[in-house]
Amino acid sequence: MITSPRETMLLTTPFHSRVAAMCPINEWGNWMGYTTPNAYFDVELEYFAIRSTTGVFDLSPMNKYRISGPDAEAYLNRMLTRNISKLGIDRVCYAVWCNDAGSMLDDGTIFRLGEQDFRLCSYQRADDWLQWCALGFNVTIDNESEDIAGLAVQGPTSCTVLTLLGCTGLDQLKPFGIAHFTFEGAPMMVSRTGFTGDLGYEVWVAPEQAEALWDQLFECGRDYLIKPIGGHALDLARIEAGFLQAHVDFVPAEESVRPGRTRSPLELGLEWLVDFSKPLFNGRLALLEEKARGSRYRFAMLDIEGNKPAEHSFILKGDKVVGTVTSAAWCPTVKSNLAYAQIEAPHGNVGDVLTAEIYYQRELHWTRLMAPCTVIDGPLFNPQRRRQTPAPAL
Amino acid sequence: MKQYDAIVIGAGHNGLTNGAYLAKAGLNVAVLERNPYIGGATVSRELHKGWYYSNCSYVSSLLRPEITRDLELPRHGLQVVPFGGGTTFMRNGDHFHNFADHDRLYREMARHSKRDANAYDRYAADTSLQTKLIRPYLMRTPPDPTSMKPRDLADLLEFARSFMALGEEKLLDTIKFWTGSVGDYLDQYFETDVIKAHIAGSGIIGTALGVYSPGTAYVLLHHYMGDVDGNVGAWGFARGGMGAIANSLSKALQSYGGEIICDADVDEIIVRNGRAKGVALKDGTEYRADIVVSNLDPKRTFLDITNPKDLPEDVLKKARNFKIRGSSGKLNIALDGLPTFNGIDPRSRMMGGEMHFSDTMARQERAYDDWKNGTWSKDPYLDMLIPSMTDPTMAPPGKHMMSVFVQYAPPKIDGREWTDEDKDGFEKSVLDQISNYSPNFRDLILHCETRTPREIEAEVGLTEGNIFMGELTFDQLLFNRPFPGYSQYRAPIKGMYMCSSGTHPGGGVMAAPGANAAREILSDLKRPNTVPGGYADD
Amino acid sequence: MTDYDAVIIGAGHNGLICGAYLAKAGKQVLVVDGRDQPGGCASTRELAAGFHISDCAQWLYQFDDDIVRDLGLQAAGLTVGRAKHTVALQSDGDHLSIDGDLLRGAGIEAKDQAAYPLFRQQMNVFAKLMLKLYRGRAPKLVEANWTDRLTLMKLGLGLKLMGKGNMQDLMRLVLINIYDVMNENFDHQGLKAALALDAITGTGMGPRSPNTVFTYLHRALGHQLQASGVVQVMGGMGALGESLKSAAEASGATVRMGCRVEQIVKEGDRVCGVVLADGSTVPTKAVVSSADPTTTFADLLGYQHLETGMARRVAQYRTRSGTAKLHLALSGLPTVTGLDNDALSQRLVIAPSMESIELAWNPIKYAECGHHHIFDISIPSIEDPSLAPNGQHVLTALIHYLPYEPQGGWDAHRQTVLDNLIEQLEAYAPGLKAQIVASELLVPPDFEAAYGMKGGNWHHGELSIDQALMMRPFPGSSQYSTAVPGLFLCGAGAHPGGSLMGLPGRNAAREILKQGVLA
Incomplete structure (x- = not known):
């Protein structure tokens, strides 16, 4: 038995044949062990597809875990900082989870598929932690990452396109809702979720349906200017929309080596996801203590003067370095220069004016720019259509 | 009678290095060598025409980059090439590849267990934490906890501070790591036998302990704390064999005016009025110097070449009690071609990596039981490599050289010396194991050099054939190496020093003991320091 | 309520x-x-009509005298026997007696006799230091408060006060194995084994396992806590x-x-x-x-x-454990070659050599039962006749080592192992088999079931x-x-x-x- 090197090569998603065919610039990246396009044709045009028409992102490499059994709800309530009992069937929520020290492990979305049946969808792999969490609970954890193909269909025309595909009544689906349809005789699940901050949906089918789904989706969407989008465009959209990413905006606690490098949800501006009224969840006591004592860091969204992205910048208060930037981009829709930064407390309150130390290079010439920036209260991009039900049609 | 400033x-x-x-x-330095060739256990030898054997140490990772760079070893001919990864063969025909590429390793692990593949990140982070703690101390003299000297107190305080920075739980986890076994450590992360066995091998190489013996987690760390070009934990080949390291060091030495004298077998260190004054060779020749540095292991240093009357009783006792157990053997094999291995594409890059054949920790533990019972392992743990897959200078084109490190082999069989029959039996147990996974291997053997601890001791002068010049257990590490109270490279005789792997930071081709000892000697001579400090770790 | x-x-x-x-x-x-x-x-249990055995622990050797005093245990009915010495049974009938600093029999040589008190002395120095840690909570190191800092300072001072030589020895010994320490100090196989037994009792380790000096000190500390030495409790x-x-x-x-x-x-x-x-x-x-x-x-x-x-x-x-227990009800006092009745009432151990302990340990690593075992024996009915009908006796022995769950389960092995253990005892006490009125073997799962200790581990982990x-x-x-x-x-x-x-x-x-x- 000779193992084929293919077994350990980068994998391809169920959409790969279609993705490759639509990727003329052939710029690939490795996402979670899958060959995925960083860009299909032009990052900026792809980005604008999300914001003005419909962008399609292959999110099959996301890690999906099925959590089911009599204790599934209790299990998630202990693991997540949010109260999952409040999540109705066919509803989705964004959630984070911590270790005992209250340090962030990861974030993700929880799909409630039944009374005792959930799906957790996360950017990072979580097999080990999910299994440790299962001690003492009557619950089954299945890694179903490879059993489900997923597409994010995002943008102002997305509802229209999906309705044409056969998702009748989709416009009635509220944000974070789940609707079930049939596609070519097989189940197709659509959730009004996404990583773009725009009107958008995620479509989930069995891998066997993937290619047909792609073909028909692009057929239906042709007149609505549907476009595939790659990782770079999505990253731009998520920064504009205010979403965090593991390993970029925080280090998952169980993979952190150096003391003091982990962050709590409070330090990441995610206190709204922490339900202290729950009697027990991982990190509860530590987070309560942190709340009483005060956090070491504050997550800040910065609106930076000028148009030079503040990637990897130091943030100063006067002459003193008080923080560093984790994500930054010039955001084309809001026409703002945005950055996320971790700022040492007590700095970083909304309204604080700080300085970003930005370096940029033109024709091998480096410029150091000390750009004033203001801590803002939440993302600048937050369109009405994201929240509207019925979803606006074009 | 020739006079030098220092004799090593x-x-x-x-x-x-020293x-x-x-x-x-x-300083006017002479390095004396008993053998007609230099290198000790860091040597390449042509024992079969056209084949070069790294016939003792065989791979490099621990060699401190600060020294490589400072002594300009690359200019003197040293090139270390990483080989990346390894394989453990399983009895069921499958195998586990330990790819150097993180993503590829994930997918290979996931083939065996997705949970393990995911837990590997936690394992890697926790183990990195330990390497980060120890690495800053490699290029430093350990502080003496029993001393009240300001320097020792300051160093101890710094040492304590770096541990305190971990916080209570991680500090306790660190103590657990340092006092625990590699088996128990790995059980906290993994469920798959072959993955655990693959990693656990690093916890027993060169060590007279089993995977479930406390203390072996540190041995794992000892094999992980080196690096090749900043890739911590990576291993590589010295081009031309490990002798290339010794040769480049000798050129560096000579470039500074140092002298090497081969066939110079030291009989005794000459001591006058409590001061080292030189050495006398077995052939009667004497060399004089006010500085005498022993690169022999602590037992040989104090029990063989020093007159007991020159030593305090406690040092003699400590030297007698020094743990230097032989536990390893080696086969160096000239091959007529490349053997094939079940389940591996001969073109696979993994043919250039390490290969192991123990697919459970229980098999490794049983191999240790044989050693305790005074015999070689009937089902040994092998660390096997084909350096000629990476380095074309090791064998003629199309031919190959194979290096097989064998754990365990005792220094004595049932309390008596090894016989040639024992050696044949030992060799057979190794060849049998490889043949189980490589059908054509036996037919390709042109020459097989088998080395039990007996041969290693006789040729290289490592007492009992212990490759680390002393067990790497906590009682003989850091400020305890070689003995508590004598960890700062100074022997109890004025002008006499120690610089071997028997001193901090211990065995492996690291060169740090030699460099650290030189720093102490120069400080005693009130000469400017020429020895670099360690690179700051990030 | x-x-x-x-x-x-x-x-x-x-x-x-x-x-x-x-x-x-x-x-x-x-x-x-x-x-x-x-x-x-x-606990005490009736093994057979009129035969009472200490069902689990059989010796008292480190019960803090302060507690006996504070709680008035003597007034509450606690009576302990006289201090026992250890008799290490040798196959040739010339047994070794270890009584305080005194070694007798088994051809013990002057060198060992001289080394033994010195060894004990040094162990006592270390044990005293350890006691500082044992008598209070173990200090936190990073989140230490003043109580913890005080403990740490006392410990540091204690280290300094024991002298540089002792401190250096402790630094070396604390994580080492008992096997090496015994070999460094003594020559006599039986002596080394009898002492090493104290280091491995109740642990899942063999004498060659590093860290067993620590467990030896754990037991040696008993001399500081309980002035009376190894004793049996009257009435079981x-x-x-x-x-x-x-x-x-x-x-x-x-x-x-x-x-x-x-x-x-x-x-x-x-x-x-x-x-x-x-x-x-x-x-x-x-x-x-x-x-x-x-x-x-x-x-x-x-x-x-x-x-x-x-x-x-x-x-x-x-919570691994390798400790089992053998209980025998005997129709008369067993005859052990070379031992009189008084000697029989002492603590008897069968541990021919440290290698034999190590060999007895190896099998449990693979969930096997092994053929040779180590015994730590008490015949309490000699000093306390109330434990057995007149003229009859009970014998209890700690057995090292038996696995938690051998392949095939205990039902398939229990009788064979019991027979084998009795056979091993018979070699030292000829005629024992014929005296057996009742017998039983308790293995780790039995202790788990009876006393709730996970894994049957006597140390609760x-x-x-x-x-x-x-x-x-x-x-x-x-x-x-x-x-x-x-x-x-x-x-x-x-x-x-x-x-x-x-x-x-x-x-x-x-x-x-x-x-x-x-x-």
Whole structure:
């Protein structure tokens, strides 16, 4: 038995044949062990597809875990900082989870598929932690990452396109809702979720349906200017929309080596996801203590003067370095220069004016720019259509 | 009778490093070597025409980059090439590839267990934490906890501070790591036998302990704390064999005016009025110097070449009690071609990596039981490599050289010396194991050099054939190496020093003991320091 | 129903001691236990009509004299026998007697005789230092408060005061194995083995396992705690339990036997009571568990009531054990070649050499039963005839090592192993087989079933240095409190660990009182 090197090569998603065919610039990246396009044709045009028409992102490499059994709800309530009992069937929520020290492990979305049946969808792999969490609970954890193909269909025309595909009544689906349809005789699940901050949906089918789904989706969407989008465009959209990413905006606690490098949800501006009224969840006591004592860091969204992205910048208060930037981009829709930064407390309150130390290079010439920036209260991009039900049609 | 400023006994890599730094500081240095060739256990030899064997140490990772760079070893011919990864063959025909590429390793692990593949990140982070703690101390003299000298107190405080920075739980986890077994450590992360067995091998190589013996987690760390070009934990080949390291060190030494004298078998260190004054060779020749540095292991240093009347009783006792157990053997094999291995594409890059055949920790533990019972392992743990897959200078084109490190082999069989029949039996147990996974391997053997601890001791002068010049257990590490109270490279006789792997930071081709000892000697001579400090770790 | 300040789970010696100290401080204390007899592992059972054996622990050798005094255990009925010496049986009938500093027989040479007192002396120096750690809570290192800093300073001072030579020796010895230390000091096989036995008793380790000097010191510390040396408890070990129960009750504690705690109840962040087997709930300010940590957290509280990291710590806590017990009812006093009746009443060990101990250990690593075993034997009926019908005797022996679960299960192996053990004894005591009235072999799962100790581990979790001191039972749950507010540990799974010592129980009581949680 000779193992084929293919077994350990980068994998391809169920959409790969279609993705490759639509990727003329052939710029690939490795996402979670899958060959995925960083860009299909032009990052900026792809980005604008999300914001003005419909962008399609292959999110099959996301890690999906099925959590089911009599204790599934209790299990998630202990693991997540949010109260999952409040999540109705066919509803989705964004959630984070911590270790005992209250340090962030990861974030993700929880799909409630039944009374005792959930799906957790996360950017990072979580097999080990999910299994440790299962001690003492009557619950089954299945890694179903490879059993489900997923597409994010995002943008102002997305509802229209999906309705044409056969998702009748989709416009009635509220944000974070789940609707079930049939596609070519097989189940197709659509959730009004996404990583773009725009009107958008995620479509989930069995891998066997993937290619047909792609073909028909692009057929239906042709007149609505549907476009595939790659990782770079999505990253731009998520920064504009205010979403965090593991390993970029925080280090998952169980993979952190150096003391003091982990962050709590409070330090990441995610206190709204922490339900202290729950009697027990991982990190509860530590987070309560942190709340009483005060956090070491504050997550800040910065609106930076000028148009030079503040990637990897130091943030100063006067002459003193008080923080560093984790994500930054010039955001084309809001026409703002945005950055996320971790700022040492007590700095970083909304309204604080700080300085970003930005370096940029033109024709091998480096410029150091000390750009004033203001801590803002939440993302600048937050369109009405994201929240509207019925979803606006074009 | 020739007079030098300093004499170093033993032209192994630490002796050469020590000599090089002393010479660099302007001392008139001679490095004496018993054998007609230099290198000690860091040597390449042509034992079959056209094949070069790294016939003792065989891979490099621990060699401190600060020294490589400072002594300009690349200019003197040293090139270390990483080989990346390894394989453990399983009895069921499958195998586990330990790819150097993180993503590829994930997918290979996931083939065996997705949970393990995911838990590997936690394992890697926790283990990195330990390497980060120890690495800053490699290029430093350990502080003496029993001393009240300001320097020791300051160093101890710094040491304590770096541990305190971890916080209570991680500090306790660190103590657990340092006092625990590699088996228990791995059980906290993994469920798959072959993954655990693959990693656990690093916890027992060169060590007379089993995977479930406390203390072996540190041995794992000892094999992980080196690096190749900043890739911590990576291993590589010295092009031309490990002798290339010794040769480049000798050129560095000579470039600073140092001298190497081969066939110089030291009989005794000459001591006058409590001061080292030189050495007398077995052939009666004497060399004089006010500085005598022993690169022999602590037992040989204090029990063989020093007159007991020159030593305090406690040092003699400590030297007698020093743990230096032989536990390893080696087969160096000239091959007529490339053997094939079940389940591996001969073109696979993994043919250039390490290969192991113990697919459970229980098999490794049983191999240790044989050693305890005074015999070689009937089902040994092998660390096997084909360096000629990476380095074309090791064998003629199309031919191959194979290096097989064998754990365990005792220094004595049932309390008596090894016989040639024992050696044949030992060799057979190794060849049998490889043949189980490589059908054509036996037919390709042109020459097989089998080395039990008996041969290793006789040829290289490692007592009991212990490759680390002393067990790497906590009682013989850091400020306890070689003995508590004598960890700062000074012997109890004025002008006499130790620089072998028997001193901090211990065994492996690291060169740090030689360099650290030189720093102490120069400080005693009130000469400017020529020895670099360690790179700051990030 | 009365509200209690504290409910103590388990009326083992540590539970009762903790309860007694808390009650003496004026607290309302309830000690509950599912067994009918108090004492836990300090228990007496009728093996056959009229034959009484100490069912689990058989020796007392490190029971803190202070506790005997504080709790008035003698007045409460505790009588111990005279100090025993150790007789290491040799196959040639020329046995070795170890009595304090004195070695006799077995051709012991002057060199060993001279070295032995010096060795003991040094061990005592180390044990005294260790005692500083044992008599209080193990200090935290980073989050240390002034109490901890004081302990650490005392420890540092103690280290300095023992002298540079001793300190250097300790630095070398503390993580080393007993095998090397014995070989460094002595020549006599039997002597080395008999001493090494103390280092491995109750652990899952062999003499060649590093860290066994630490476990040796754990036992050697007994000389500091209990002036009387190895003794038997008159009336059997259960009498210790009875006296502790009386003492606890005299101090004002309520002791309820025959009523298991089914569950520890947590409300909000805090533990607030226990549910008993009769279905009743007892509310309390603090639950103090003398059950082992795994039972306490995994079974009584439940993993689902812990945060995941803590649950993982519990699941990873090691409870392997290799200790079994042989019980014999004998129609007469066995004849051991070369031993008179007085010698027979001492502690008898069969451990021919350290290698034989190591060889006896190897099989359990692979869940095998092995063929040769190590015996630590007591014939208590010589000193205490009440334990057996007139002229008849009982023999109990600790057996090292037998696995928790051999392949095929114990049912398939029990009789063979029992026969084999008796055969091994017969070699030293010819005619023994014919004297046997009743016999039984208790293996680790039996102890687990009878005494609730996970894995059948007598120390409530392996007592290896990585699970000792401030690491006991695991990081995050040390100093008797746990990561769960209101829940405390006072059993052998807490610092300073196993053996009939009483310190975990007493230290826990002091710590709980100091924290003021019962106020």
